[in-house]
Amino acid sequence: MFKGTTMSAKEYKAFAQVREPSRSIFSNCLKAFLVGGAICTFGQLIQNLYMTYLKMSETQAGNPTVATLILISVILTSLGVYDKLAQWAGAGSAVPVTGFANSMCSAALEYRSEGLVLGVGGNMFKLAGSVIVFGTVAAFFVGIAHLILGTGGQ
Amino acid sequence: MLRGKQTWWFENRPVITGVGTVVGPDEGEGPLAADFDLVHPELDMQQKSWEKAERLLMEQASDFAIQSSGLQKEELQYYVGGDLMNQIISSSFAARDLGLPYIGVFGACSTSMETLALAAQLVNSGSAHHVLAGTCSHNCTVEKQFRFPTEYGSQKPPTAQYTVTGAGAAIVSESGQGPVVTSATIGKIVDLGVTDPFNMGAAMAPAAVDTITQHFNDTGRTPADYDLIVTGDLAGVGHPIAKDLLTRSGVPMEKTVFGDCGLMVFDVSKQKVQAGGSGCGCSAVVTYGHLLKRIAKGELQRILVVATGALLSPLSYQQGETIPCVAHAVSIERKG
Numbered sequence: 001m002f003k004g005t006t007m008s009a010k011e012y013k014a015f016a017q018v019r020e021p022s023r024s025i026f027s028n029c030l031k032a033f034l035v036g037g038a039i040c041t042f043g044q045l046i047q048n049l050y051m052t053y054l055k056m057s058e059t060q061a062g063n064p065t066v067a068t069l070i071l072i073s074v075i076l077t078s079l080g081v082y083d084k085l086a087q088w089a090g091a092g093s094a095v096p097v098t099g100f101a102n103s104m105c106s107a108a109l110e111y112r113s114e115g116l117v118l119g120v121g122g123n124m125f126k127l128a129g130s131v132i133v134f135g136t137v138a139a140f141f142v143g144i145a146h147l148i149l150g151t152g153g154q
Numbered sequence: 155m156l157r158g159k160q161t162w163w164f165e166n167r168p169v170i171t172g173v174g175t176v177v178g179p180d181e182g183e184g185p186l187a188a189d190f191d192l193v194h195p196e197l198d199m200q201q202k203s204w205e206k207a208e209r210l211l212m213e214q215a216s217d218f219a220i221q222s223s224g225l226q227k228e229e230l231q232y233y234v235g236g237d238l239m240n241q242i243i244s245s246s247f248a249a250r251d252l253g254l255p256y257i258g259v260f261g262a263c264s265t266s267m268e269t270l271a272l273a274a275q276l277v278n279s280g281s282a283h284h285v286l287a288g289t290c291s292h293n294c295t296v297e298k299q300f301r302f303p304t305e306y307g308s309q310k311p312p313t314a315q316y317t318v319t320g321a322g323a324a325i326v327s328e329s330g331q332g333p334v335v336t337s338a339t340i341g342k343i344v345d346l347g348v349t350d351p352f353n354m355g356a357a358m359a360p361a362a363v364d365t366i367t368q369h370f371n372d373t374g375r376t377p378a379d380y381d382l383i384v385t386g387d388l389a390g391v392g393h394p395i396a397k398d399l400l401t402r403s404g405v406p407m408e409k410t411v412f413g414d415c416g417l418m419v420f421d422v423s424k425q426k427v428q429a430g431g432s433g434c435g436c437s438a439v440v441t442y443g444h445l446l447k448r449i450a451k452g453e454l455q456r457i458l459v460v461a462t463g464a465l466l467s468p469l470s471y472q473q474g475e476t477i478p479c480v481a482h483a484v485s486i487e488r489k490g
Contacts, residue, residue, distance in 0.1 A: 002367045002405050005360055009347030009476075016348070016356040019395050021312040021429075028309075077305050086307025087426070093307050102307045110303035113203035127306065 028090050035085070035092030043069050043096070066097055073098035077105040103127040158372025160365075161339045168277040169489065171284075171330040172223025174215040175443035177435070178293065178319025180427070184420045189443040190320075191218040197294060197319060204304075205243065208292035208321075211435070212237070212248040215321035216288055219442075223284070223325040230254055230325070231282035234272045236265040237290050237434050238317075240299065244290050254286065263358075263387050264341070264463030265289040266322060266438035267482040271338035273326040274484070288323030291433030300351065300468050313353040313391045316427035318419055322438025332489065333449045336456075337373060339483040341365035343465070347476050351466060354477070355392025355416075355429055358462040361479035362388060363399040365460055369483045370405065378409035381454045384445070386437035386461035386481070389416035389430030415440035415459075437461040441486075449488050456487045 007015065046068050050061035076082040082102045086093045093099055104124050111123035125132065146152060157163040175190045182193035192214060201207040212235070220227055233252055235245035236259040249256035261268040266289045273287035294304045296317040302308055326335065344364050348357035362385045370376060377383065388396055393414040400407050415437040416430035441459050448454045460483040471477065 001371050002403050004367050005363055005399050012346040016395055020391050083305050083307045087309055090309040106303035106305035109305055110298055
């Protein structure tokens with residue numbers, strides 16, 4: 001007769017942990033820094049192009065620059081490339097505006113089979129929704145802080 | 155006949171007279187590609203949704219199984235099936251087209267051996283002459299239901315596993331040509347507190363160990379009685395853990411070959427599948443496609459397939475619940 005495993009959840013956690021491959025925080029940070037930095041540099045390049053060739057001011061060029069980055073991200077998501085980049089880059093491709101666009105585009109693509117209203121419409125913000133909720137909540141508290149401190153928030 | 159606590163002993167030796175396996179493109183690039191009946195070059199298989207693609211896999215695998223057994227569909231009594239989708243839609247919808255009396259089961263990735271064990275039990279007890287057992291999974295339906303949209307850019311940890319796109323089906327008959335099913339050990343739920351759905355291997359390993367030791371205790375067999383023992387989808391993280399746990403329990407696993415379907419179906423070092431394969435289809439296509447062919451060739455005489463399942467739902471892990479796991483073992487032998 002062989003005896004079964006008589007481990008508690010706590011003992012097993014320790015037993016399993018030493019046998020699991022660890023994520024390298026350093027190399028993940030480095031990749032995220034490089035890719036995230038590259039995306040932002042690329043964004044800056046687009047903005048400079050708008051300013052140089054279309055004679056826009058820095059403020060005017062802001063919105064078209066973000067729109068261009070979103071468009072590129074959506075195209076890469078639709079071609080099935082963005083998720084492969086993300087597996088390598090981690091936070092580097094998730095944090096910039098391209099990551100936000102990817103979260104909405106991927107959800108829209110995925111739920112297309114459930115129809116336009118309940119599928120695409122109802123699920124597009126499935127992942128992006130929490131970013132908007134917590135972004136708005138954070139903005140509210142920052143606004144309150146500015147009001148109390150009288151700094152105006154400009 | 156019940157032997158020991160949890161094991162069915164099939165004294166009438168039901169025969170697997172036909173099998174069918176259909177897989178997707180990634181499995182087609184894996185080392186076992188030549189063993190499958192059909193490899194789809196595209197993940198969508200020209201269907202309008204991932205769910206329809208998964209259903210197509212199941213239907214095609216069933217057709218191949220029926221064809222290879224030489225039977226007519228009308229000669230089958232039951233279809234025992236299950237899959238990973240909510241309300242097991244792939245199997246139920248495939249059953250609609252098959253038109254057979256249907257027993258739907260859910261055992262997550264352990265469904266492959268759960269359905270085979272039930273089919274063998276039905277035939278062994280004389281409740282049926284021929285039973286179809288099958289299961290399927292699709293990488294994208296599982297991503298969509300359990301994780302994120304397929305094109306969403308999230309980084310998966312190295313402990314994550316890649317769901318196999320594939321379906322496997324088998325016909326279990328009273329008599330005929332083919333390997334025989336000799337016993338099945340139905341597993342208990344084991345939950346050692348793992349909560350991370352990206353670490354299913356570690357969650358399921360204790361369940362596999364529990365079922366394997368119970369199988370030996372019930373049958374009086376030892377690892378030396380088997381040419382090969384495979385777990386379903388423990389993959390690169392869970393399989394070594396299971397091995398170490400068995401060693402701690404004093405089970406001499408070095409007397410047999412101890413493998414894992416999740417490590418066999420893909421070339422884990424070359425294909426980007428993190429720790430290895432998983433899903434209902436994983437153990438089904440490896441067992442029905444690859445292992446039964448090796449038995450037929452005479453390379454293996456007796457094997458034990460221990461399919462492992464993580465019985466979580468997207469809801470349960472978001473609510474912070476731990477992952478209950480189960481494993482079912484079926485022994486298959488060369489007729490002789």
